[in-house]
Amino acid sequence: MRPLGESPAIEVRGLRKLYGETVALHDIDFEVHRGEIFAVLGPNGAGKTTTVEILEGFRPRDGGTVEVLGQDPFRAGEEWRARIGVVLQTTGEFEDLNVGEVVRHFARYYPDAQDPDALIDRVGLTEKRDARASKLSGGQQRRLDVALGIIGRPEVLFLDEPTTGFDPQSRRDFWQLIRDLAAGGTTIVLTTHYLEEAEQLADRVAVIAGGRIVDIGVPQTLGGRDTEATVVSWMGPDGPETVHTTTPTKFAADLHARLGGEAPGLTVHRPSLEDVYLQMIGAAGTPAAVTAAVTTEDR
Ligand SMILES: Nc1ncnc2c1ncn2[C@@H]1O[C@H](COP(=O)(O)OP(=O)(O)OP(=O)(O)O)[C@@H](O)[C@H]1O
Numbered sequence: 422m423r424p425l426g427e428s429p430a431i432e433v434r435g436l437r438k439l440y441g442e443t444v445a446l447h448d449i450d451f452e453v454h455r456g457e458i459f460a461v462l463g464p465n466g467a468g469k470t471t472t473v474e475i476l477e478g479f480r481p482r483d484g485g486t487v488e489v490l491g492q493d494p495f496r497a498g499e500e501w502r503a504r505i506g507v508v509l510q511t512t513g514e515f516e517d518l519n520v521g522e523v524v525r526h527f528a529r530y531y532p533d534a535q536d537p538d539a540l541i542d543r544v545g546l547t548e549k550r551d552a553r554a555s556k557l558s559g560g561q562q563r564r565l566d567v568a569l570g571i572i573g574r575p576e577v578l579f580l581d582e583p584t585t586g587f588d589p590q591s592r593r594d595f596w597q598l599i600r601d602l603a604a605g606g607t608t609i610v611l612t613t614h615y616l617e618e619a620e621q622l623a624d625r626v627a628v629i630a631g632g633r634i635v636d637i638g639v640p641q642t643l644g645g646r647d648t649e650a651t652v653v654s655w656m657g658p659d660g661p662e663t664v665h666t667t668t669p670t671k672f673a674a675d676l677h678a679r680l681g682g683e684a685p686g687l688t689v690h691r692p693s694l695e696d697v698y699l700q701m702i703g704a705a706g707t708p709a710a711v712t713a714a715v716t717t718e719d720r
Pocket residue numbers: 440443445463464465466467468469470471472709710
């Protein structure tokens with residue numbers, strides 16, 4: 422294990438994963454900095470869960486190098502695992518235990534666990550402390566999952582579609598919790614299908630399609646979003662008018678001068694993250710994974 426210093430929390434080089442003859446990940450590269458919130462976006466079957474589960478040490482890889490906190494997740498031991506937090510898509514089953522009992526039970530596994538009662542408050546389950554875990558609503562179960570993922574004060578937290586089933590207020594509360602964790606130095610990797618979640622939360626976003634990384638960047642510039650043409654529309658004397666322009670401010674000023682006042686029904690639409698995302702995955706082709714003739718070297 423090398424000293425951490427300024428090294429990234431996660432470093433992935435040439436990561437390759439096969440399921441039989443299906444190539445699920447084609448030599449992907451990326452890194453995640455310490456304290457960063459890194460979102461992985463992609464359509465169903467793109468390879469997000471495969472990537473994250475390799476980083477968590479739950480799946481073996483077929484090629485490339487992966488380091489999480491300086492260690493190979495697939496070979497790392499218990500000490501490394503105690504520094505990682507994982508919130509999977511599937512909810513744990515806790516039979517007859519209530520929320521307080523579940524949290525206290527998990528706290529015993531960690532050397533420096535958070536105070537169970539404070540943690541229950543932090544994830545917004547105060548009212549449900551004595552409720553059976555199996556009787557929680559979907560969104561409440563997710564909060565319990567998140568509590569269990571962060572109970573050991575992980576240095577890196579993995580969240581697989583963490584806010585599925587959350588109501589809008591719960592989602593915003595959850596985002597704040599994640600921002601607070603990152604501000605405290607926790608590195609966060611999350612997969613999501615919610616573009617708004619990636620935009621609100623992530624420092625950087627990786628878009629995966631068909632097992633390849635299509636683009637990585639800050640949400641504001643992903644896919645050339647900041648330089649793409651803006652659509653300006655207004656109601657002209659002969660009907661609706663639409664112009665695509667890379668200089669919308671100048672265009673609107675010229676329009677104002679030309680019309681001698683307000684342009685009726687003026688809208689200025691910059692490409693949203695969803696617009697560029699849909700373009701990117703469309704250009705990458707929809708088949709999720711590409712079946713390849715697998716050679717001996719590939720294995
Ligand atoms: N255990 C497995 N055995 C065989 N193929 C698998 C296995 N797990 C995943 N795959 C295939 O690998 C590809 C990537 O799957 P993965 O679950 O990583 O996608 P994902 O991006 O997480 O999708 P989703 O958004 O639906 O959760 C898919 O084509 C999937 O069918």
